[in-house]
Structure formats: C-alpha cells, structure tokens
Amino acid sequence: MRHRNLAVWLIVPWMWAAIGYASETSVASGPESRLWRLAEQEQSALEARGVVLCDASLSEYLQEVVGRLWNQVPTRLDAPTVKVIKDTRIDAYAYPNGRCVLSTGMLDVLENESQLAMILSHEMVHYARQHTTALYNHFQQAARRGDRQGNGKDAVAVKRSVLHTIEAAEREADSEGLSILGAAGYCEGEVLPLMSNLIKRMPEHGHPESVGELEDRAAFFRQRIGQGPGRRPAAASSDTDPDGYLAGIAPALLANTEVALRRGEWHQAERSISRFLALNPANAHAYYLKGETMRRQNAGDSGNHCIGSYQKALTIDPDFSPAHRALGELHYKAGRYQMAKPHFESFLSLAPRDHAGDYIRGYLRQCSN
Numbered sequence: 001m002r003h004r005n006l007a008v009w010l011i012v013p014w015m016w017a018a019i020g021y022a023s024e025t026s027v028a029s030g031p032e033s034r035l036w037r038l039a040e041q042e043q044s045a046l047e048a049r050g051v052v053l054c055d056a057s058l059s060e061y062l063q064e065v066v067g068r069l070w071n072q073v074p075t076r077l078d079a080p081t082v083k084v085i086k087d088t089r090i091d092a093y094a095y096p097n098g099r100c101v102l103s104t105g106m107l108d109v110l111e112n113e114s115q116l117a118m119i120l121s122h123e124m125v126h127y128a129r130q131h132t133t134a135l136y137n138h139f140q141q142a143a144r145r146g147d148r149q150g151n152g153k154d155a156v157a158v159k160r161s162v163l164h165t166i167e168a169a170e171r172e173a174d175s176e177g178l179s180i181l182g183a184a185g186y187c188e189g190e191v192l193p194l195m196s197n198l199i200k201r202m203p204e205h206g207h208p209e210s211v212g213e214l215e216d217r218a219a220f221f222r223q224r225i226g227q228g229p230g231r232r233p234a235a236a237s238s239d240t241d242p243d244g245y246l247a248g249i250a251p252a253l254l255a256n257t258e259v260a261l262r263r264g265e266w267h268q269a270e271r272s273i274s275r276f277l278a279l280n281p282a283n284a285h286a287y288y289l290k291g292e293t294m295r296r297q298n299a300g301d302s303g304n305h306c307i308g309s310y311q312k313a314l315t316i317d318p319d320f321s322p323a324h325r326a327l328g329e330l331h332y333k334a335g336r337y338q339m340a341k342p343h344f345e346s347f348l349s350l351a352p353r354d355h356a357g358d359y360i361r362g363y364l365r366q367c368s369n
Helices: 015-022 031-049 056-070 104-109 113-128 131-149 152-183 188-204 208-225 242-263 266-279 284-297 304-316 321-333 337-350 357-368
Strands: 081-085 092-094 099-103
Touching (some): 031 081, 031 099, 031 131, 056 081, 056 242, 099 104, 104 266, 113 152, 113 242, 152 188, 242 284, 284 304, 284 321, 304 321, 321 337, 321 357
Parallel strands (some): 081 099
C-alpha cells in the first residue's frame, strides 16, 4: 500500500493519481466517471493482492456502526461500506463511490467504539460532500488558469490553492463529523484521547511530520468539545467500553499481529496479540502467535521462554498443528530429540500436505536414529 503523508484522515491519497490520469483522458468523460473508475480500479487491485481482511463478524460490526452514524447524515447517497486492509500502518480514507477503508493498524490504535465512530464519521463527510470531486474540479480550474499564464509562479500558486482546498475539506469533515458523532449518541469527549493517542503513535510509525497537523486538529476539537462559555459539553455515552470494541475488532487484531510478524515489528505484534488475548484467552491460534512473537523477537537464544505459549495453544486445542511444529523445532534445535519426536509426528498426521512436511520428515528421521 502506498505511503500516505497527510497524517491520518485524508481526502483520498489517490486523488493525485487521478489528476495525472485526467491529463491523459478525454475531458468529455466527466470528472465523476473518471474518479469513480479509478476508485474501482484501485479497489479491485486491493482485492487481487489479497490484503482485504474478509471476516463476516468484523464486517457486521463495522457496518452496524456505519448505519448508526449514517442515519444522522442528510443525504440521499447510499450508505458507505467499510473494508479493512491488513496493514500495520495507521490509515483511513474514503473513495467517492462510498467505500471507506480502514487498516488493521488504525483499528488497533483505537480504544473504543466512540473513537471508531469519529474516524468513520470524518470519512463519511468526505463521501457525503463529495470532496474528492470538488478537489478535482478545483485543481482543473486552477491548472487552466496557470496554463494561461504560463510561468512557474502560477504552478506554485496552483499547488497552494489545492492545499488550501484540502485543508478546508479536512476542517469541514472534522466539524461535521463531530456533529454526526454527537447526534448518533457517541461520546464526543473520546475525540481528545483519540487525538492524543494518534499524536503519540504516528512518530512510532515513522510519521513525525504528521504531529503538527494532528495538534492543530486537537486544538480545534478542544474548542468545540471543551467546557466553558460558548463551548459544547461532551455528550454522555456508554460506547466507551474498551471490551465491547475489542470484541468487535478481534479478527483485525489477529491479522495485525500476523502482518507485524512478517514485517519484524515485534512491539506492534506484542501489542496486538496482548489486546486480543485480554478478551479471548481460550484461542489456540492467539497463543501460537504470542509464542511466535516471543521466539522471533529473541532469535538466537534457546527459545525456552516461548514454549509455554505453544503448550498453552495445545492445551486449548491439541490438534493445532502449527504449535506442534513449533515445539518440535524448538526441542530439536536444543538437542531434545525424544521431546521433539511426538510433536513432529503429530504435525505430520494433522497437516500431511503442509509445505513444511518434507524437512519435518527429515528432522523426524534424525530423531529416530
């Protein structure tokens, strides 16, 4: 997935691709059709790459939140649909055709449903107001003015004008999104902890340049939410319970752990799997991932510290083959061949077609010598 450098809430980063694309296509096709076609192409590409997380319970939970918010949006547009991509980076954006995308990294940053609702309501405003199309039209008009002048100063002015339009759209999405949040009965006061958490976490994810923009937004929200004359108090809500939220996004936490492990992001993997296990202590796959996090984070040592997690996985599900394989390999590499042997045998019996079968059979032969 492409790097997005406009902090967390963007109009749509592929807008710039649309601008370049438009210069090579017929003006007669119209901006809306071009943008929608480009959106559909990128969405198809995400599906083809296998990065979309397909989980019925997660989708149902997210669409319930969307429905509650969308009832407060005065528009005839169809309600947006939410897709989750398997990516540890903090990301959220909306397409003009109503598809909202959240990363597993974004879901892991959030603490409760009210914070999730703020992210979604912000993106809903971009969609309902069709900010992408408006930005596209603004750019085209500004670019034509620059072409008529034909000098470098006007190119700078065009860029400045477009960025100003983006900032205005972002502020509108913040303002109207906050109103939608409150009207739907969510806790507006959770927006400030959300912003504080994002300000803290974005540098950890390699985006220190986002902090200034997030701090400006936090100041805006404080003016709208804080106590005092002319300021709106935070609405009371029961949607601040972290357990209910974590239960709803549990599949995303597992997926985020797996992505973090592939990328070598040990701290992120540990955070995601710990949050999952806090509410799902009877999940064999989760304990296996916890063991993998510990093993890979401490590669080169004996691996004894992660044996307990693998054993816990097998206590929950004796037929969980990856844990048998992991324990077999740990014992084998430590020279404990007789302890490794039953785990290798169980693995081969439970997963006879696994790609690791050939070398596990080789290990097993050596254990039998």
